[in-house]
Amino acid sequence: MKHKALRFGVFLTLGLLISHTGAVPIQEGRDALQPRDNTTTVGISQSLLDNFQLFANFTAASYCPGNENSTSDSLITCTDNACPLVAADNVTSLVEFGGSNDTTTADIKGFVALDPTRSLIVVAFAGSGNTIRNWLADFAFIQVPYTLTGCTACLIHAGFSSGWAERRSAVLSAVMSALETHPNYTLIVTGHSIGAGIATLAGAELRSLNYTADIYTFGSPRVGNTAFATFVTSQAPQLGQNYRMTHENDPVPQLPPTWVDYEHTSPEYWLTGGTDTTDAYAASGIVVCEGIGNEECNAGTGLVPIDGTAHNHYLGLISACQGPVAF
Ligand SMILES: *[C@@H]1O[C@H](CO)[C@@H](O)[C@H](O)[C@H]1NC(C)=O
Ligand SMILES: *[C@@H]1O[C@H](CO)[C@@H](O)[C@H](O)[C@H]1NC(C)=O
Ligand SMILES: *[C@@H]1O[C@H](CO)[C@@H](O)[C@H](O)[C@H]1NC(C)=O
Ligand SMILES: *[C@@H]1O[C@H](CO)[C@@H](O)[C@H](O)[C@H]1NC(C)=O
Ligand SMILES: *[C@@H]1O[C@H](CO)[C@@H](O)[C@H](O)[C@H]1NC(C)=O
Ligand SMILES: *[C@@H]1O[C@H](CO)[C@@H](O)[C@H](O)[C@H]1NC(C)=O
Ligand SMILES: *[C@@H]1O[C@H](CO)[C@@H](O)[C@H](O)[C@H]1NC(C)=O
Numbered sequence: 001m002k003h004k005a006l007r008f009g010v011f012l013t014l015g016l017l018i019s020h021t022g023a024v025p026i027q028e029g030r031d032a033l034q035p036r037d038n039t040t041t042v043g044i045s046q047s048l049l050d051n052f053q054l055f056a057n058f059t060a061a062s063y064c065p066g067n068e069n070s071t072s073d074s075l076i077t078c079t080d081n082a083c084p085l086v087a088a089d090n091v092t093s094l095v096e097f098g099g100s101n102d103t104t105t106a107d108i109k110g111f112v113a114l115d116p117t118r119s120l121i122v123v124a125f126a127g128s129g130n131t132i133r134n135w136l137a138d139f140a141f142i143q144v145p146y147t148l149t150g151c152t153a154c155l156i157h158a159g160f161s162s163g164w165a166e167r168r169s170a171v172l173s174a175v176m177s178a179l180e181t182h183p184n185y186t187l188i189v190t191g192h193s194i195g196a197g198i199a200t201l202a203g204a205e206l207r208s209l210n211y212t213a214d215i216y217t218f219g220s221p222r223v224g225n226t227a228f229a230t231f232v233t234s235q236a237p238q239l240g241q242n243y244r245m246t247h248e249n250d251p252v253p254q255l256p257p258t259w260v261d262y263e264h265t266s267p268e269y270w271l272t273g274g275t276d277t278t279d280a281y282a283a284s285g286i287v288v289c290e291g292i293g294n295e296e297c298n299a300g301t302g303l304v305p306i307d308g309t310a311h312n313h314y315l316g317l318i319s320a321c322q323g324p325v326a327f
Helices: 045-061 084-088 132-138 158-165 167-182 195-208 226-235 308-312
Strands: 039-042 093-095 110-115 120-125 143-145 155-157 187-190 213-218 242-247 268-271 287-290
Touching: 045 084, 045 110, 045 187, 045 213, 045 242, 084 120, 110 167, 120 167, 120 195, 132 195, 143 158, 155 158, 155 226, 158 195, 167 195, 187 195, 195 213, 195 226, 226 242, 242 287
Parallel strands: 120 187, 187 213, 213 242, 242 268
Antiparallel strands: 039 287, 093 110, 110 120, 143 155, 268 287
8 A cells, every 4th residue: 555545635623522521430532423425634632542542452352262251240351461451451251142142143242241430331352263354245245125214225244133133122221220220421432343333223223212322333344235325324423433444454354345335434543654564553544435425544554565564453453362254
């Protein structure tokens, strides 16, 4: 590639969109913007980068075998030093699903957890144990209707649809009862890879039930058609923000391709200017691509040659507990 983006003069607009809100445990890193046409800016606030790091740690924890099917109220812990930020917060699990004994079709692993230190309810989804290419291809990029109220003519990938259907009741009931007990906690939905696609569906549905949820995804494939991407994009800012992170030339966010009618939510936060193994990025260099179909970030790097390494590095080795996610 690599830095095709540097060709774009519009990058010179320094987009330091910071809104410090003081005492809240996690800070919104940018002003609430309406969905816009293709606009590309450089730089985010340090507090938003800190949030990305925190939720990358939660997502990393969802890969760890110790957080598989343990009893409610047990601490979320990680091997491989995968989630120091989570461990420091004494995060407890409300429900865990998936893993070694799982018999569901889509094999989605993750948890709903309580972070008492930062007053958060976090829903986290790991990528699939299968290779990503096979997982997406098993469902042949087939789209099925998505029937959430307000999402007109929406279609989503059949795999994400069944993956979420298999976790929906466990996640929704855990979140609803947690919010009853902790009405002032902030709800966050996060995930990596295939799990990022499931996180998008989980967040969109929680929002449709009038819960405010920020969605943080890392290396998400495209989940649905343009109508779906537009719908999720337009849930922000009223019902929570969309924070979709991509890394360099990660191939996964480039699938399924746009020519079979898939699009991404906006905005995209692109880690660029390093290599496929870079973990440390400065907030001032992160590129923000707004607009459905904006190709100035990850989408512009090209799928070929396929470089699966970039997919495992999201501010750290996000799948450290499992080993590299195979493309
Ligand atoms: C953004 O750019 C893409 C690729 O050039 C284009 O297909 C799309 O229509 C643009 N979207 C908007 C909202 O301008
Ligand atoms: C986490 O729990 C340990 C052991 O109970 C305690 O020492 C520590 O202060 C707790 N940390 C936080 C941030 O509450
Ligand atoms: C999986 O099933 C085996 C056999 O029933 C059991 O010993 C093991 O604890 C289960 N693993 C998990 C994570 O529940
Ligand atoms: C979780 O534990 C229960 C009870 O031990 C067991 O029946 C179930 O198969 C386990 N599920 C997974 C995904 O390991
Ligand atoms: C939520 O309420 C508890 C108890 O009133 C308080 O200690 C905590 O600081 C509150 N958290 C937030 C994020 O407002
Ligand atoms: C969500 O809130 C809106 C505006 O207050 C209301 O019109 C809608 O019926 C609510 N939806 C649900 C599912 O409660
Ligand atoms: C988790 O947080 C630690 C400490 O900030 C960081 O070094 C690590 O890279 C993070 N992990 C991920 C996957 O971002």
